[in-house]
Amino acid sequence: xxxxxxVEKLETQFTKDKQKIKILHGxxxxxxxxxxxxxxxxxxxxxxxxxxxIMKLFKGTSGxxxxxxxxxxGDEDLINKSETEMRKIRGKQIAMIFQEPMTSLNPxxxxxxxxxxxxxxxxxxxxxxxxxxxxxxxxKVGIPRAEEIMNEFPHQLSGGMRQRxxxxxxxxxxxxxxxxxxxxxxxDVTIQAQILDLMKQLQQKEKMSVLLITHDLGVVAEMCxxxxxxxxxxxxxxxxxxDLFESPKxxxxxxxxxxxxxxxxxxxxxxSIKGNVPNPSELPKGCKFAPRCNDVMPICYEQEPPELNLxxxxxxxxxxxxxxxxGIRV
Amino acid sequence: xxxxxxxxxFFRKGLLTVLQYIIKRIFEMIPILFIVSILxxxxxxxIPGDPARLVAGKDAxxxxxxxxxxxxxxxxxxxxxxxxxMGNLFQGDLGTxxxxxxxxxxxxxxxxxxxxxxxxxxxxxxxxxxxxxxxLSAVFKNKWPDYLGMVSAVSGISLPGFWLGLILxxxxxxxxxxxxxxxxxxxxxxxxxxxxxxxxxxxMLARFTRSSLLETLKADFIRTGRAKGLxxxxxxxxxxxxxxLIPVVTIAGLQFGFLLGGSVVVETVFxxxxxxxxxxxxxxxxxxxxxxxxxLLFSIEFIMVNLxxxxxxxxxxxxxxxxA
Ligand SMILES: Nc1ncnc2c1ncn2[C@@H]1O[C@H](COP(=O)(O)OP(=O)(O)OP(=O)(O)O)[C@@H](O)[C@H]1O
Ligand SMILES: [Mg+2]
Numbered sequence: 001x002x003x004x005x006x007v008e009k010l011e012t013q014f015t016k017d018k019q020k021i022k023i024l025h026g027x028x029x030x031x032x033x034x035x036x037x038x039x040x041x042x043x044x045x046x047x048x049x050x051x052x053x054i055m056k057l058f059k060g061t062s063g064x065x066x067x068x069x070x071x072x073x074g075d076e077d078l079i080n081k082s083e084t085e086m087r088k089i090r091g092k093q094i095a096m097i098f099q100e101p102m103t104s105l106n107p108x109x110x111x112x113x114x115x116x117x118x119x120x121x122x123x124x125x126x127x128x129x130x131x132x133x134x135x136x137x138x139x140k141v142g143i144p145r146a147e148e149i150m151n152e153f154p155h156q157l158s159g160g161m162r163q164r165x166x167x168x169x170x171x172x173x174x175x176x177x178x179x180x181x182x183x184x185x186x187x188d189v190t191i192q193a194q195i196l197d198l199m200k201q202l203q204q205k206e207k208m209s210v211l212l213i214t215h216d217l218g219v220v221a222e223m224c225x226x227x228x229x230x231x232x233x234x235x236x237x238x239x240x241x242x243d244l245f246e247s248p249k250x251x252x253x254x255x256x257x258x259x260x261x262x263x264x265x266x267x268x269x270x271x272s273i274k275g276n277v278p279n280p281s282e283l284p285k286g287c288k289f290a291p292r293c294n295d296v297m298p299i300c301y302e303q304e305p306p307e308l309n310l311x312x313x314x315x316x317x318x319x320x321x322x323x324x325x326x327g328i329r330v
Numbered sequence: 331x332x333x334x335x336x337x338x339x340f341f342r343k344g345l346l347t348v349l350q351y352i353i354k355r356i357f358e359m360i361p362i363l364f365i366v367s368i369l370x371x372x373x374x375x376x377i378p379g380d381p382a383r384l385v386a387g388k389d390a391x392x393x394x395x396x397x398x399x400x401x402x403x404x405x406x407x408x409x410x411x412x413x414x415x416m417g418n419l420f421q422g423d424l425g426t427x428x429x430x431x432x433x434x435x436x437x438x439x440x441x442x443x444x445x446x447x448x449x450x451x452x453x454x455x456x457x458x459x460x461x462x463x464x465x466l467s468a469v470f471k472n473k474w475p476d477y478l479g480m481v482s483a484v485s486g487i488s489l490p491g492f493w494l495g496l497i498l499x500x501x502x503x504x505x506x507x508x509x510x511x512x513x514x515x516x517x518x519x520x521x522x523x524x525x526x527x528x529x530x531x532x533x534m535l536a537r538f539t540r541s542s543l544l545e546t547l548k549a550d551f552i553r554t555g556r557a558k559g560l561x562x563x564x565x566x567x568x569x570x571x572x573x574x575l576i577p578v579v580t581i582a583g584l585q586f587g588f589l590l591g592g593s594v595v596v597e598t599v600f601x602x603x604x605x606x607x608x609x610x611x612x613x614x615x616x617x618x619x620x621x622x623x624x625x626l627l628f629s630i631e632f633i634m635v636n637l638x639x640x641x642x643x644x645x646x647x648x649x650x651x652x653x654a
Contacts, residue, residue: 057556060547091559103550108572108648118558153648169558 001032003071004209005054005177010068012046012053014061021281022233023049026068028307029228029235031177036203036210038224038241040217040256044277046233047213051179054078054211055094056086073176092122095170099182101162105154112150115169122173134172141168141198160191164198171202178203181213196223217260221245229253232278232288235307239314249316251293287319295320348641355637362633363626367419370625371412374618381616385428402428415622425619429612434623437608442627444514445597445604449589451520452528457582460532464539464578469566471544479536486533495526495599512601523600527593531585538581542574549573576647583639587632 012024024046031037039047052058053065056078070078072093078086095118098104106114115134119125125133131150138146141164154162163183170178180199184192200223203210212223220227220241227244229237229252237250248254255273275292278284284291290300297319305319382399383390390398399405403414418425424434467479502522503511510519546552547570555565594606601607605624612620 055557057553059556059562060552087559087561089559090557096554096557098550098554100550104554106551106555106569106573108646109569117555117560121559155649166554169554 001035003030004033004035004073005211006030006069006071007050007054008069008071010050010053010070011066012049012063013066014063016062019281022066023063023280024053025233027230027233027235029238031209031211032226033176034203034207034209035226036200036212036224038220038227039211039213039230040215040220040227041230042256042273042277043215044280045230047230048181049233050230051096051181051211051213054179055090055096056081056083057090057096088122091118091175092173093175094177094179095173095175097163097166097170097178097180097183099185101159101166101186102154104166105162107154109153110150111152111154111157111165115150115165115172118169119172134168137168137172138165140202141165141171142194143168158191159187160195163187163191163195167195167198167202171206171208174206175208177209177211179211179213182215183212184219185215199223217245217256229256232283233280234288234317235315236289236318237314237316239316240312243312243314249310249314249321250289250318251295251320252289255292255294287317352637352641355640359630359633363629366629367416367626368412370622370629371415372408374621374625375408375411377613377616377621379616381428381618384616415619424623427612427620428617429615429620434620437620438605438623438627441603441605441608444602445590445593445606448514448520448523448527448593448596448602448604449586451524452589453531453582453586455524456528456532456535456585460535461539461578463532463536465543465566465571467536467540468543468547469562476540479540483533483536486529486536489529491526491530491595492599494529495522495596498522498526499600514603519600519602523593523596523602526599527589527596531582531589534585535578535582538578539574542577543570546570546574572646576643579639579642579646583635583642587635590628590631590635 007027007029010024010027011022013020013022015021027046027050029037029039039050041047049063052063054070056065058064065079068079072078072089078089081089105111112131112134115137116130119130119133123130123133134150135146138149143149143161143164149157149161149165154165157165163186167183170180178199183199184195187195196219199210199212202208210223212219214220224241227237227239227241228235229244229250231252237244237248237253239249244253245257248257252273259272273292278288278291284301286302287293287296287300287305290296293300299319305317305322307315307317308321309315310321380395382395382402382404385402386395386398396405403411406414415425422435424438426433427437430437463479463483467476470476499511499522502508508518509521513519543566547566549570552565552570555569560569593602593604594610596602597604597606598610605627608620609624611617612624
């Protein structure tokens with residue numbers, strides 16, 4: 001399968017009080033054409049920063065990409081693109097949906113106005129055509145009385161509706177890649193399922209690639225074909241969704257899966273792995289997960305494990321698998 | 331029964347609703363004005379000094395003063411005076427000045443509009459420049475436009491009005507001769523007083539706009555706008571500024587209200603024939619009826635400004651609900 005996006009050795013940092021804090025430490029992963037890739041990890045592991053890095057959406061923050069490559073559509077390295085060039089990609093080729101449908105829409109602008117912006121900008125349609133297009137997109141994402149909703153304000157709609165609007169806005173220009181950062185987390189359970197269904201259905205119909213960021217392994221199991229697990233600004237494991245759930249390799253992944261509530265079990269928080277995600281400015285030496293790991297070995301405290309390619313096109317950064325077939329990629 | 335409903339932005343809701351809302355607000359003004367009138371009346375009478383003696387003159391005998399007091403009705407109990415006053419007011423009679431003996435209405439006619447113009451001009455430039463400085467400061471946060479903007483804002487707030495006025499007169503009237511030193515003849519005579527009067531407001535608005543805009547720029551919907559591929563030159567005015575204006579409008583309205591009464595100092599410095607100077611003169615003469623009429627007028631103006639602010643506010647913020 002053709003690779004749509006290839007992220008290589010991506011390093012992103014923020015500056016706080018003149019101190020540079022590295023958040024991403026060489027993130028590697030790729031997304032195939034028409035694939036749904038899950039990006040999972042506990043809060044603070046750098047999932048959102050990864051997605052913002054792809055879009056280079058750092059205006060107003062101290063964030064900047066240090067090094068690495070973000071290859072889009074084969075050979076276009078987004079890192080070398082100017083702001084003007086990026087603006088042509090944002091919303092057109094790569095679109096985004098965010099977690100908070102309550103605050104992600106402008107409260108003082110009508111839905112129609114907001115929806116028309118990317119359509120007018122990227123598709124260059126004239127007023128009437130653009131409006132028709134907007135209404136048809138609203139219908140596509142399952143919004144009843146689409147014409148009326150165009151004239152309403154965000155506060156007049158429910159959270160689920162707003163997220164549908166966000167999705168409509170994101171797919172309005174037929175993007176090749178849709179980045180969805182926790183698109184259903186802020187919604188209640190039934191609405192969550194509807195939104196995920198909608199996304200899956202649109203993804204298949206439009207043959208979009210989707211980068212789905214989530215805490216929720218249940219969502220991953222439902223939606224994704226492949227999964228990337230992140231911890232402390234690194235990719236620690238990458239695998240096909242079946243392989244990942246069947247035989248997780250990295251102790252961190254194992255912990256994540258073990259903490260998913262089973263049927264009939266009371267729902268617990270995902271981070272039932274002991275301890276907490278380390279602070280990006282005080283990372284331990286060696287493997288960043290070592291202090292919380294159940295299978296920790298002496299070497300883990302000394303040296304960071306390399307990314308190991310394992311069978312079935314999966315990879316894992318853990319000393320446990322150093323001797324396995326495959327060998328070292330980095 | 332009070333029925334609340336959502337307003338889908340003010341002007342879209344139809345003229346009828348707007349009118350209903352305004353009429354309702356005007357009716358709400360009545361009890362407020364009633365209380366205000368009582369307060370004004372009694373506090374004015376607390377001002378020490380005897381107006382009858384002032385009218386009679388220094389050399390008047392005790393009997394003469396007593397006669398005048400009786401003529402003016404000042405010997406009656408204060409409640410009775412109030413009732414008489416309000417009765418006249420309802421017939422459109424503001425009373426006559428103790429000092430000049432002229433009907434107060436006539437005294438207001440010449441002075442009201444110059445003061446209103448002065449306030450309006452001050453407000454307009456303060457708003458335009460304040461918003462501009464605030465926006466530039468926020469957009470170029472911690473860069474030189476920000477420092478420059480905030481330095482000018484701080485100086486605008488800390489310079490006392492009379493001092494700024496005197497400096498402006500010295501430079502632009504006395505030395506350069508561009509503008510008259512006082513009066514209210516033609517637009518030229520409004521320039522320096524408006525600059526003086528608006529300086530403080532401009533600074534305040536600049537600082538408010540800056541902080542409000544900085545806050546808005548952190549909002550998620552700004553990121554959404556950028557993620558759509560919008561330019562900063564669209565994101566800032568169209569998405570950010572409109573949201574930031576909501577608190578700014580409130581402040582601007584309050585300041586506008588204060589300006590209406592606050593022109594006293596500036597009108598004095600520029601010998602401007604407006605309501606502010608009339609108030610000062612009336613207070614020093616204990617011209618009760620004029621003081622009362624002026625304060626009442628200021629109160630009405632203040633309440634009207636508030637109404638306008640509320641209407642603007644609901645136009646800017648579609649979330650506001652009216653009750654009708
Ligand atoms: N603007 C910023 N300035 C400085 N540090 C930041 C900024 N944004 C994020 N970070 C830091 O980057 C790290 C990764 O954050 P990120 O938002 O990517 O986590 P996440 O995996 O998306 O978590 P969550 O699941 O809570 O959304 C965190 O430690 C966070 O404190
Ligand atoms: Mg996040």
